[in-house]
Amino acid sequence: xxxxxxxxxxxxxxxxxxxxxxxxxxxxxxxxxxxxxxxxxxxxxxxxxxxxxxxxxxxxxxxxxxxxxxxxxxxxxxxxxxxxxxxxxxxxxxxxxxxxxxxxxxxxxxxxxxxxxxxxxxxxxxxxxxxxxxxxxxxxxxxxxxxxxxxxxxxxxxxxxxxxxxxxxxxxxxxxxxxxxxxxxxxxxxxxxxxxxxxxxxxxxxxxxxxxxxxxxxxxxxxxxxxxxxxxxxxxxxxxxxxxxxxxxxxxxxxxxxxxxxxxxxxxxxxxxxxxxxxxxxxxxxxxx
Numbered sequence: 001x002x003x004x005x006x007x008x009x010x011x012x013x014x015x016x017x018x019x020x021x022x023x024x025x026x027x028x029x030x031x032x033x034x035x036x037x038x039x040x041x042x043x044x045x046x047x048x049x050x051x052x053x054x055x056x057x058x059x060x061x062x063x064x065x066x067x068x069x070x071x072x073x074x075x076x077x078x079x080x081x082x083x084x085x086x087x088x089x090x091x092x093x094x095x096x097x098x099x100x101x102x103x104x105x106x107x108x109x110x111x112x113x114x115x116x117x118x119x120x121x122x123x124x125x126x127x128x129x130x131x132x133x134x135x136x137x138x139x140x141x142x143x144x145x146x147x148x149x150x151x152x153x154x155x156x157x158x159x160x161x162x163x164x165x166x167x168x169x170x171x172x173x174x175x176x177x178x179x180x181x182x183x184x185x186x187x188x189x190x191x192x193x194x195x196x197x198x199x200x201x202x203x204x205x206x207x208x209x210x211x212x213x214x215x216x217x218x219x220x221x222x223x224x225x226x227x228x229x230x231x232x233x234x235x236x237x238x239x240x241x242x243x244x245x246x247x248x249x250x251x252x253x254x255x256x257x258x259x260x261x262x263x264x265x266x267x268x269x270x271x272x273x274x275x276x277x278x279x280x281x282x283x284x285x286x287x288x289x
Contacts, residue, residue, distance in 0.1 A: 004063070005033035006105055006171070007088030011078040012096040013044040015226070017139060019052045025099040027056060032105040038065045038082040043072040076183035076191035083177065090171050093192070097216050098168035104212040108171045111208045121203035122172030124154050124165045125212040132216055134226045147215050154205040156197075160248070160264055163193035169213035170196075176203055190240050197248070 008026060012019050019039075026037050037056065041049045046068045050057075056064050065085055069078065079093055090109060094100070104125070111123050129147035133140050151164055158164055180198045183191045199205070218226055220234065248264035 003034065004036040004086075004088040006035045006090045006092065006109060007083070007086030007174070008035060008037045008092055008094050009079055009082035009086065010037065010039045010094045010096050011042055011075055011082070012039060012049065013042040013072065014048065015044075015096050016048050016052045017134070017137065018097040018226075019049065021099055021139065022094060022096045023053060023056050026094065027059065028102050029100070029105045030102045033109045035105065036063045036065065036086070036088060038067065038085050040078040040082040041066060041068045042075075042078045043069050074185060074188055074191075076187055077185045079191070080182045080185065083174075083182070086174065089174055091174050091177055092171045093167035095167060098166065099214045099216065100168070101212045101214070107210065107212060108208060111206065112171060112173070117206055119204060120206040121176035121199055122170055123206040123208055124151070125169045125208045125210055126151060127166055127169045127213045127215045128211050130214050130216045132218060134218065146211065149211075151207060152209065154200065154207055156200050159193075159196050159200050163190075163196060165196075166213070166215045167192050168215055172199065172205075179203075187240060187244075189237050190244060194244055 010019075010022055010026075012022075026035075029035075037060075039049065039053060049066065049068070053064065053066060067081060067085065069081065072078075083091060090112060108123055108125060111117060112120065117123070126149060127147040129145050130141055131143040131145075133142060147166075148164055154164070176199055180195065180202055183195050185191075187194060245264065251264070
């Protein structure tokens with residue numbers, strides 16, 4: 001087997017319906033660069049994971065690795081354990097409930113390998129938001145819409161305000177990960193956002209304005225293994241967003257960015273204003289007197 005160019009990390013736990021779709025997403029790539037797929041079973045049933053991955057194991061026995069963790073210590077712990085096994089020049093987190101267009105790996109890797117883009121630590125593409133529900137043993141798609149078509153560049157100010165892209169749409173260099181440091185395992189949620197901030201404060205990130213990734217959501221109120229953390233754990237996200245913003249506001253000056261604390265505070269205030277404006281604009285128009 002040739003050295004992997006891209007290492008794909010998938011975290012999963014007792015979500016065989018989603019894991020099967022993720023497998024189809026990975027195996028369905030057209031003319032991809034050399035790849036490896038590292039599936040981290042976060043203390044779920046090993047037999048179930050192995051049964052789902054039988055097709056990948058048979059077709060690509062050298063490219064597939066499966067890590068069965070004995071206990072669950074959170075998403076970021078699972079990501080870091082997978083990356084520890086990775087050999088690729090490029091990394092990406094392919095969550096088990098998301099998916100790619102067939103030319104994702106080919107297009108994204110080619111962008112980062114272009115001589116004009118060597119200074120970028122990673123590249124982001126546009127995403128399609130897929131709203132779906134689970135009916136028995138089927139995934140039923142209700143609606144699809146562009147998630148971030150307004151994204152025309154990726155800059156520190158924007159990422160500090162909010163996380164403008166999901167992990168499924170972000171391919172980054174292993175060297176940049178090693179320099180920025182691993183995902184923060186103390187964070188139960190928003191670990192990808194915190195990592196993105198650390199990364200973009202050190203190196204620029206590029207944008208490929210093509211809709212190559214699909215970001216899947218189940219409705220708020222979903223529970224159990226089928227729920228999204230961002231919809232099922234809305235209050236948890238809000239709490240840890242405040243924790244991170246407090247951390248950034250109190251951070252010491254960074255090399256090349258002495259006003260980082262003030263910048264982070266301003267981005268948080270802008271975020272609050274924009275959320276409030278969105279709330280006001282969604283209110284029904286009251287009739288005049």
